[in-house]
Amino acid sequence: MSVMKSFYLETFGCQMNVVDSEQIVGLVQSLGYSSVDSPEQANLIILNTCSIRARAERKVYGHLGRFKPLKQRRPELIIAVCGCVAQQEGQRMLEKVPYLDIVCGTHNIHRLADMVRDAELHRARHVEVDFLEADKRRRLFPERAPSAEVSRFVTVIQGCDNFCSYCIVPHVRGREVSRPSAEVLEEVRLLVEQGAREITLIGQNVNSYGCKEDDEISFASLLRKVAEVDGLERIRFMTSHPKDLSDELIDCFADLDKLCKHIHLPVQAGGDAVLKAMRRGYTRDQYLGRIERLRRVCPEIRMTSDVIVGFPGETESEFEQTMDLLERARFTEIYSFIFSARPGTSAADLPDDIPKEVKQQWFDRMLALQEEITRQYHQMDIGQVLPVLVEGSSRQGNGQLFGRTTWNRIVNFDGNPDLVGRIVPVRLTVAYRNSHLGERV
CATH class of the missing domain: 3.30.750.210 (Transcription Regulator spoIIAA)
Incomplete structure (x- = not known):
């Protein structure tokens, strides 16, 4: 009689991690594991991690801390960390977290099933963070269920x-x-x-x-x-x-x-001195030139971007250039961050003499400006009838469906489940911060 085994997987970070997690699911399912909704129910806990910001890394260690009592109650529980934090920390992660079983870096996800099997049979601990040669990596792009x-x-x-x-x-x-x-x-x-x-x-x-x-x-x-x-x-x-x-x-x-008709085009900063220190490879004018050509070729296109505030050496004048660029570019959304030094990057060695309160003030000002620009877009869209690709049931409940416009804007509306997978015309009626409410036409 086979023993029922279950796994809990939590994914942090970008779309690349989402795809890697789909591969992880296929690998552990091949070992007989089925998915559960909470770590308390699982025989195997997997965190697929992101290290792009210091806060994301701290979040991973915070999660691991909450798993410690589970491991104490059930020593046979297997805990694995995959992805970018695993790649960055390597052996240090096993030393910091003595109840952790597996550290699997970004180039070694294909080996996860073997590591889990070894942990099951021999209580072995594994660290796999070696980079693979390009030819081998081309043969190991994710296979998904x-x-x-x-x-x-x-x-x-x-x-x-x-x-x-x-x-x-x-x-x-x-x-x-x-x-x-x-x-x-x-x-x-x-x-x-x-x-x-x-x-x-x-x-x-x-x-x-x-x-x-x-x-x-x-x-x-x-x-x-x-x-x-x-x-x-x-x-x-x-x-x-x-x-x-x-x-x-x-x-x-x-x-x-x-x-x-949407493109995500990270600018990161609006001043040439900061862009050069960031090693971005373009100037402010070159970036604005790309935006101008995009809008000339496709007038209805909308753009989102990433912006970092408080990069080492940034001045008040350079921050004002970023504010001016936001006014000119008119992004529909930005993903904004206060600079976070990452170990191993060259910026981590730069003297960071901008007071924290100044960085926060800049960040708050930038956020207020962008929120007003975003609000104007969302209000302008009310009353428009737009084609929406229906993706499934809305998280809002009430039997609603949700889909997205060509601009990647979420729209919730009443409709039958048989509309999923179809593009339907929806009139936008109410604008919220992260979505629109609409009605099918």
């Missing part, structure tokens, strides 16, 4: 070669490796057969796709091939680096009906 979800992510490139001075990604994800385009297209077709109607192509910098492989197509060409897949309704991509945003790629927003 079937799903009928309407919107799916597809990884096209892993790693990053930019080494921005503040960013931990190249240190925990490795150098850029593009996935073969034939394999990308095969996965897109498979996901569409399973029920996907929207595909988001993802990578730390999708614009660099194919640049290091002599026999590969450009990212713009890949988009055009994906758009030819029958049954696919919508395409998105993220994240884009401004210095690699080519005219060829911008033109796709004019030429491809399936490509959603």
Whole structure:
């Protein structure tokens, strides 16, 4: 008689981690584990982690602290940490958390099943954080269990070669490796057969796709091939680096009906001195020039961005340049952060002499400005009838459905479940901070 085994998985961070978690689920299910909703019910606890900010890393250790009593009551419980924090901490994590069993870095998720099996049989502890060579990594892009979800992510490139001075990604994800385009297209077709109607192509910098492989197509060409897949309704991509945003790629927003009219284009700062210290590879004017061309090619496009406040050496004048850029760019949303030094990055060694209260003041001012710009967009949209791809039941309950506009804005509305997977016209009636309420037309 087989013993029932269960696992609890929590995912932190970006879309890349979401895809990695889908691979993790397939691996542990192959060992006979079934998913449960709480760590208290599980025989195996897995955290798939993000280290892009110090707060995200602290959150992981906080979770591990809460698991300690569970391990004391049930010594056979297996606890694993995967992803970027695991890659960054390595052996130190086992030393800090003596009841932790597995530390599995970003290049070794494919080995997780073997590590879990060894922990089951021999109570062995494992640390696997070695980086793999590019050729081997190309053969190890995530394989995922079937799903009928309407919107799916597809990884096209892993790693990053930019080494921005503040960013931990190249240190925990490795150098850029593009996935073969034939394999990308095969996965897109498979996901569409399973029920996907929207595909988001993802990578730390999708614009660099194919640049290091002599026999590969450009990212713009890949988009055009994906758009030819029958049954696919919508395409998105993220994240884009401004210095690699080519005219060829911008033109796709004019030429491809399936490509959603939204782009996430992180600017990080509005002044040239800070951009140079960040090693971003573009100037303020070059960034604004890319935005201008995007809007000229596709007037209805909307943009989101990332901004860091309080980078070492930033002055009041340079912060004001960021505020001015936000006024000019008119992003619909920004993801904003106060600078957080990450171990191993060059910015961590820079003298940080900006008082915390000044950083907080700048952050609050920037947030207030962007919230007003965002509010204006949301109010302007009330009354519009927009095509919405219905993804499922709304978290708001009340029998509502939810979907997203081409601008990636969530809309909740009343409707029958048989609308899931269809694009339907919805009139936006009420604007909230994170979503709109609408009614089907």
